[in-house]
Amino acid sequence: MTQLSMAQALNAALRDSLKDDDRVLVFGEDVGPLGGVFRVTDGITADFGEERCFDTPLAESGIVGFAVGMAMGGFRPVVEMQFDAFAYPAFEQITSHVAKLRNRTRGALSLPMVIRIPYAGGIGGVEHHCDSSEAYYTHTPGLRVVTPGTPQDAYDLLRDSIESPDPVIFLEPKCRYWSKESVSFTRDNAPMDRAVVRREGKDVTLIAYGPMVATALESAEAATAEGWDVEVVDLRSLNPFDDETVTASVRRTGRAVVVHEAAGFGGYGAEVVARITEQCFHQLHAPVLRVTGLDIPYPPPKLERHQLPDVDRILDTIARLQWNDEPAVAGA
Amino acid sequence: MSRETSAAALLPSTVPVRFLAEDGSRVDEHDGYDQPPADRLVEAYRLMVLGRRFDVQATALTKQGRLAVYPSSAGQEACQVASALALTDADWLFPTYRDSVALVARGLDPGEILTLLRGDAHCGYDPALTRVAPQCTPLATQTLHAAGLAHAMRRRGEEAVAFALIGDGATSEGDFHEALNFAAVFKAPVVFFVQNNGFAISVPFEKQSAAPALAYKGVGYGVRSEQVDGNDALAVLSVLDSAVAHARSGLGPVLVEAHTYRIDAHTNADDATRYRDQAEVEKWRAADPVRRLETYLTNENLVSEKDIERFRAEAETFAAGVRDTLNADVEPDPLSLFEHVYAEPTRHLVAQRAQVAAELETLEA
16 A cells, blocks of 8 residues: 555556556657656656557547557556646547447457546646537447546546546546545455445435546535534446436435536436436435536636635535425526 | 758649550559559559449439448549559558448448448448448548557567548648647658549638648648549559658658549438539540540550459459348447447446336337
8 A cells, every 4th residue: 555646646557557558558649758748657767668558649630549559559558648628639539439439340340448537627727728529529328438536436446447447537627636545455445336425424425526626525524513414326337327326325415416527417427317316316315416517618727726626615416405305496 | 862852752743643544544643653563553443433332322322321421532543443452451541431432442341331421330340350430520530540550560570551541621620730740740650542533522722721732732741742643553553662661661650642523422411513513524424534544555465355354243242242242231239339339348338328228129119
């Protein structure tokens, strides 16, 4: 066990994957000698050589399309998109080919590749550096979408993703790159398609992923002062979705809140709410509510704090879960 | 070498490479290229006859409703056939939806080639077995795959080449630009073969690009380039042989532009009379690649009348086989929709499959 930041845990996962499997390659913009703008690939070129970890021209569609060809040729590319919004040029390659090639060829060709994307906000970044784009990818059949909320999961989920026979969109919460915890390398974590209960509680299920896992846990702590015992579920896998873990929790607590940074309208949380409502309707004591980003383009740094779900907004939402049978005020 | 000379070395011939004039007589516009040996030319001719007959048959089957759509490559037979002949079994071909004749020449089963166009499945053949990528619809996206696969094969020590087919319209897409750049930076063994057939559906070449020729796009990436008379089978075969050899020897990618013409409309659903004159089409019919090669081979006594008759008869048999295959009704299984979305169906897909299975049982009941 070692104290690692999330960025260091990702670095360790890349190194161990490169050691274990000759077919694994790491490439993208600035991942080589620089070690990546977030240092996730720090030292990898120096230790593994340019054959295993290398820089590419500045072209996201090119990076992903080239990776498709390399995966067709027997390699396991782990490519980096430098920031969430900069992945959009690759969107056609991702939706038309990465997601579809296995299906199109009836399994004759498959793409065991990982596309790592730093996402979400909370770092005071200027425009285009803080998007939460998960809904676009989860809505695309054929892609696995996975997002760690902790350094331990960063290590385990990235190793699992690299070993997966399916293409994986690996969303890294950039505001958590520097958060630290003890990380073990024994790989005895939950499977990559399962959610995990991070904190047990009996009054309400708080469902979060990626950057909001830590915020949800902070909220659960603060909630004890209000007399609420909050259970926190970390989804980890956005697609596939772990219905069993989530519904088991909500059937026990009878109340649920979904938290995500992305804009609420048409967001990932809507899918979660729909699934919970369909599967747990008769056990619910209140509608399932969401705490999300506003339905606006991501704000400039000085106004970012109004966009991001925080402990106060989460507690205010928990308060609206009809504890005394009064009707809930519909979400803002 | 100075930058000037190294740039100059990448430029295409100023006049498209040509061995045969439109009337089949020999011309001398092929500096630096060797005439392919006679047996290859006869094989090219045989496949062009076969390919044309196949194309006519597929067009007819579309009119009869047996195919949902058929993008014809009539008039482009020299390009189609040379693309296949220039490759070995170890090489990979990356076709578009208009390259069925190239796939026939490559030896794929015609029923499997037409599966996509019939609407049964997204790809009828096994790419891993045939080393032919699925027929690509989103334009130019396959050029990146070809570059990546070429690089992968070189890294693995395979002496194989990737060969990407692309149209004039598609060279305007960003992925074409990115693919040439990646291929050149990584020195990938890939040949980008642009069939400039004059149109992107209705948009004529003059509206597509202001370049003196698409072949001049190569030098900007550091890619060796060539332009060729796309209706001259000798020239296309010679230039492609040279391009493939260049790539295979590790010298990097090559861009070849063939000037040809799309004799038919974009597909059966298109009305070409809305955007071009019949006079122009007739002008290009006079430059027909099959007749041009036939004239040359006949004049040189490389094919006899009997040979020609035999090739045509074989093509008829082939076309009859295509008719029989396409006339057989195939009902794809709806439950197969849930396979191959992922390596293993997810829990969610297993549940959805059960729903659809129940629906189907109700229909049958």
